[in-house]
Amino acid sequence: MTTIDGLLERRRIVFCVGSGGVGKTTTAAALAVESARRGRKTAVLTVDPAPRLKDALGLDTLDARPRRVPLGVGVHLDAVLLDVRRTFDEVVRGLAATPEQARAVLENRLYQNLSGTLAGTAEYTAVEIVFRLAEEGGYDLLVVDTPPARHVVDFLDAPRRLLALLDSRAFAILKDPTVILPASGSRLAHLVLSAVLRGLERFTGLELVREVGDFVRAIEALTGALRARVTAADALLRADGTALVLVTAPEPRLVDENTRLTRALAGLGLPVGGIIVNRMLPRALFAGGTPPPPDGLAPALVARLRRAHAELATLAARQEAVLAPLVEGTAAPVLAEVPLLPGDLGSLADLEAIARHLFPAPAAAPDSAGRVGR
Ligand SMILES: Nc1ncnc2c1ncn2[C@@H]1O[C@H](COP(=O)(O)OP(=O)(O)OP(=O)(O)O)[C@@H](O)[C@H]1O
Ligand SMILES: [Mg+2]
Numbered sequence: 001m002t003t004i005d006g007l008l009e010r011r012r013i014v015f016c017v018g019s020g021g022v023g024k025t026t027t028a029a030a031l032a033v034e035s036a037r038r039g040r041k042t043a044v045l046t047v048d049p050a051p052r053l054k055d056a057l058g059l060d061t062l063d064a065r066p067r068r069v070p071l072g073v074g075v076h077l078d079a080v081l082l083d084v085r086r087t088f089d090e091v092v093r094g095l096a097a098t099p100e101q102a103r104a105v106l107e108n109r110l111y112q113n114l115s116g117t118l119a120g121t122a123e124y125t126a127v128e129i130v131f132r133l134a135e136e137g138g139y140d141l142l143v144v145d146t147p148p149a150r151h152v153v154d155f156l157d158a159p160r161r162l163l164a165l166l167d168s169r170a171f172a173i174l175k176d177p178t179v180i181l182p183a184s185g186s187r188l189a190h191l192v193l194s195a196v197l198r199g200l201e202r203f204t205g206l207e208l209v210r211e212v213g214d215f216v217r218a219i220e221a222l223t224g225a226l227r228a229r230v231t232a233a234d235a236l237l238r239a240d241g242t243a244l245v246l247v248t249a250p251e252p253r254l255v256d257e258n259t260r261l262t263r264a265l266a267g268l269g270l271p272v273g274g275i276i277v278n279r280m281l282p283r284a285l286f287a288g289g290t291p292p293p294p295d296g297l298a299p300a301l302v303a304r305l306r307r308a309h310a311e312l313a314t315l316a317a318r319q320e321a322v323l324a325p326l327v328e329g330t331a332a333p334v335l336a337e338v339p340l341l342p343g344d345l346g347s348l349a350d351l352e353a354i355a356r357h358l359f360p361a362p363a364a365a366p367d368s369a370g371r372v373g374r
Contacts, residue, residue, distance in 0.1 A: 002273040004335040008035045011144045012241035013134060015156070016276075017265070019257050020148035023278035024247045025049050026340070026345055028145040029057065029079075030354035037355075040140035043133055044069075045082040047145050052346025061114035064129060066137070070349065078137075082129060082145065084354060088121040091128050104218035111215055122149075122228065123158035131233040149261045157268050159234035166227055198359075221235055221242060243273040245297045250280050250319035259329035274335040275327060276358065281316040282339050 007014050008031065016028040025046050032044035043066055046057065054060060057079035058067045066078035089106055105111050130144055146152040154161075236242065241257035244265060248254050262272045290309050293302045327334055338357040341350070 002333065002335065004274070004276075005328055007031070007038065007245065007274070007335070008038060008141060010241075011141065011243045012139075013130065013144060013236070013243070015144045015242070015244045016247050017144055017146050017152045017156075017244055017261065017272070018149060018247040019254055022247050022249050022254070023338070024148075025053065025145045026351070026354065027245075027247045027276055027278060027358075028143045029053060030351045032079075032141075032143040033071065033348070033351045034075055034355040034359055035067075035141045035143065036071055036075045039074075040127075041076045042140065042141045042143065043078040043080055043137060043139050045080045045130060045133070045142060045144045047082045047147050049081075050344075052344060053351075054058055056346055056351070066133070069348070078139075080129070080133065082126055088125055091121075091125055091226070091229075092222065094128075094132075095222050095229065097221070101221070102219070105215070105222065106219055108215045113221070121158075121162060123155045124162050124233075126155060127158050127233050127237070128229075131229075131236055134236060149257055153261070153264045153268070155325050156237060156265065156270055156288075157228045159237065160268070162230050163227065163234065166223055166230075219226055238269060244270055245335065246272045246275045246332065247278055248275060248326060249278050250322045250326070252322050255322065255325050255329065258326055262330045262332075268330060272330055272332045274332050275330055276335055277323060277337045279340040280323070280337040281312065281319055282337065283316065283320070286313045286316045 014028075014031060016024045016031070018024050025048070028046060029044050029049070032042050035042040044057070046059070049057065049059065057069055059081050061067070061081055064081055064083060065079045069077040069079050071077050092105050093102045096105070130142060133139060133142055146155055183256070246262060248258055248260065265272060290306060290313075293305055297305070323334075336358045338354055341353060343350075345351075345354070
């Protein structure tokens with residue numbers, strides 16, 4: 001079974017998935033800080049971090065190169081901005097045998113119009129960044145933040161969708177329109193079809209056929225390499241060393257959304273391995289009933305404290321009730337709970353505070369309870 005310590009110590013890639021605004025980016029950053037503090041060479045790949053967090057991680061520059069986060073000597077954490085809107089161009093450049101080969105694809109008008117809309121290419125580019133860092137970065141652990149729920153499925157399914165496109169009949173027809181003829185089609189039929197296509201081009205004035213041909217010839221040299229690479233990236237997502245963690249909050253609106261998301265991911269063969277519940281009132285605070293008030297308080301103040309405690313206990317019970325179906329629907333264990341912390345989070349100190357809740361040391365328990373009301 002996955003445990004929160006096992007995530008950091010035995011996995012190579014941890015994806016934080018979940019609905020919009022639940023705390024995926026913050027949790028990913030906090031997990032990464034803790035991993036680095038434990039001596040693992042770690043990178044956090046974040047999507048769209050809040051401005052303060054971006055500052056803390058040193059991600060103000062625009063490119064996707066890893067930036068070292070200043071956590072002190074011997075603590076290796078790099079941060080990378082994972083731009084899910086990047087173009088496929090970088091993948092083409094990486095796969096082309098020569099710069100000319102890359103240019104032939106990139107400068108093709110058809111490629112320029114299609115590359116943004118072809119199934120999976122935009123999202124695959126983000127997966128490719130994860131893959132490249134895993135292969136070449138020399139990291140012990142990558143913690144990967146992801147886009148909100150409905151987009152994460154597209155993101156994690158991108159390699160398979162791209163492979164399906166490369167293997168599709170449509171792609172084969174693009175490569176050679178004569179494949180639409182039956183296998184027994186005569187040489188004459190092939191010639192006729194080619195002539196019809198050329199005639200169509202002359203008749204319509206469109207250079208479409210020639211451009212398709214140019215495009216396909218240019219990309220054909222790449223498709224073998226592309227297929228191998230995308231297959232390897234897909235295998236990495238499914239490897240034993242990769243875990244998906246659902247980040248969520250005890251809110252009723254998230255129950256259905258999480259159930260849909262985890263089912264969709266399981267359907268892709270990517271089951272959620274554990275849950276981190278964010279913004280949860282700590283159960284330990286209410287386990288022992290109402291605590292005795294401190295000595296010497298005025299009776300009116302004691303009454304107000306009791307009321308406040310009772311209200312919080314009601315809220316905690318409600319959160320528990322909401323959490324139960326959330327966990328049941330996901331069929332994965334709760335790995336950690338993090339309370340709502342005050343202020344606008346984002347500094348490295350904030351991430352370390354969250355990490356203390358994610359990985360509570362036994363001796364830190366009273367302190368973690370006290371921090372809630374800070
Ligand atoms: N435990 C917490 N206590 C207080 N504030 C929190 C907590 N967790 C996250 N936040 C704050 O909530 C906001 C949303 O968090 P975050 O950006 O991590 O969510 P997200 O799931 O990545 O959102 P999106 O889906 O928009 O990318 C941020 O301002 C963050 O600082
Ligand atoms: Mg985010």
